[in-house]
Amino acid sequence: xxxQRCGTPAHADLRFCTACGAPLYPSAPDAPAxxxxxxxxxxxxxxxxxxxVVLIAVLAAAYLLYRGSSAGGGDLRxxxxxxxxxxxxxxxxxAPYAPGDTVYxxxxxxxxxxxxxxxxxxxxxxxxxxxxxxxxxxxxxxxxVQEAPRGxxxxxxxRLGLPQNVPPGAYKVEIQIHDKVxxxxxxxxxxxxxxxxxxxxxxxxxxxxxxxxxxxxxxPAEVPVLEGGGTVHLRxxxxxxxxxxxxxxxxxxxxxLGPGGNPVVDEPKYVxxxxxxxxxxRTFFLPMTGHITLPGEFPKGAYTALFTVTDQVAxxxxxxxxxFELR
Numbered sequence: 001x002x003x004q005r006c007g008t009p010a011h012a013d014l015r016f017c018t019a020c021g022a023p024l025y026p027s028a029p030d031a032p033a034x035x036x037x038x039x040x041x042x043x044x045x046x047x048x049x050x051x052x053v054v055l056i057a058v059l060a061a062a063y064l065l066y067r068g069s070s071a072g073g074g075d076l077r078x079x080x081x082x083x084x085x086x087x088x089x090x091x092x093x094x095a096p097y098a099p100g101d102t103v104y105x106x107x108x109x110x111x112x113x114x115x116x117x118x119x120x121x122x123x124x125x126x127x128x129x130x131x132x133x134x135x136x137x138x139x140x141x142x143x144x145v146q147e148a149p150r151g152x153x154x155x156x157x158x159r160l161g162l163p164q165n166v167p168p169g170a171y172k173v174e175i176q177i178h179d180k181v182x183x184x185x186x187x188x189x190x191x192x193x194x195x196x197x198x199x200x201x202x203x204x205x206x207x208x209x210x211x212x213x214x215x216x217x218x219x220p221a222e223v224p225v226l227e228g229g230g231t232v233h234l235r236x237x238x239x240x241x242x243x244x245x246x247x248x249x250x251x252x253x254x255x256x257l258g259p260g261g262n263p264v265v266d267e268p269k270y271v272x273x274x275x276x277x278x279x280x281x282r283t284f285f286l287p288m289t290g291h292i293t294l295p296g297e298f299p300k301g302a303y304t305a306l307f308t309v310t311d312q313v314a315x316x317x318x319x320x321x322x323x324f325e326l327r
Contacts, residue, residue: 076111076179078188079153087159096193097171099164103128105173107188108153113181120148123178128160131169136160136279167283168196199283202240205316207309208285210236212322216291224324229296232324234305237285242314246276248286249312256292259301265292270307294326301326 083092084104097103112120122144128136137160144154156175172191179185211220213233224232241248250273256265271288292305307320 074111076109076113076177076182076184076186078175078177078186079108079110081105081107081173081175081188081190083190083192084157087157096195097162098194099162099166099196101162102159103162103173103192104157104159105175105190106155106157107175107190108155109177109186110153111184111186112148112154112179113184114148115181118148119145120154121145121180122154123180124156125174125176125178126158127174127176129172129174130279130281131167131171132281134279134281136163136166138278162194163279164287165199165281165283165285166194166196167199167281168194199285201282202285204240205309205311205314205318206239207307207318207320208237208239210234210320210322212324226294226324226326229294229298229326231291231293234288234290234292234322236288236320238288238309239285241284241286241311242316243277243280244313246278246280247274247313248277249274250286251310251312252288253308253310254290254292255306255308257304257306259299259303264294264298264303292324298326 082105084090084106085092087104089104092104109122112122114120124140124142124144126140130136140158160173170191171194172189175188175190177186211234212222212224213220213235214224214226214230216233218233226232238250238252241250250271251269252271253268254265254270255263255267258264270290273286277284294303302323302325305322305324307322308317309320310317
């Protein structure tokens, strides 16, 4: 150390300066070392362990969330509903359908949950409705339990045939999904149009569009002529039937009278319909077809076909008459 008065070097054990006699004081303690940027090794280890624990907790929470969460994230939902040209085919142009067409629909389901076994459990329900909100068919329902797809939606598709008696107007397809794992619901309602001839609703039992032809699906003839025998083909529609618990019970009797008025054909149950029809719109009708065959040796002349249409449910009956010739 040094004397603070004269600056003479002095031994650390001396109490007074040997040069000037001034008292000696211990040197000021060393200045503290500059604060280092960063922590000590032990502090860094402690911080590293803490961060690792936090990271493990975050990853565990994310994994548990993933196992119980939905594909695609978010709430359960039905997306990408579209009409197709054919089953599994490309999208269909936005154009109306016609009676008798087949409607193909596809859709995706996102946001479904997974159970502890990494499985999904979805209830699917599809209903197609006409402009009067009548279901075209009974609801289609299915429960889907399977391994959860990894990072992809559940793909769904179905098809439905449009009956010949559908009225024109706006139709909708109700797609309803229930997730049994997390007890949530989702739905989509794609819509389409049907163009069809306007059909007047029947007020009672009726026969409409009756036609006779010399060939099946051939052009109608007002009075067909059989040359040397042959077959007359028939087609018509019956409107206004009643139903009991969706069941229609209809009978059609046929009697054919020859030129002299004598019966040459007598079939009391020429057509019998005893069938359930789920869809009965205001334009409901039953298309009928049949034929009458006469051999060439039958008497030549005019023949009369007498039809009797009976609705067993409504206890109603109507006659219908048609004529043809044999030459």
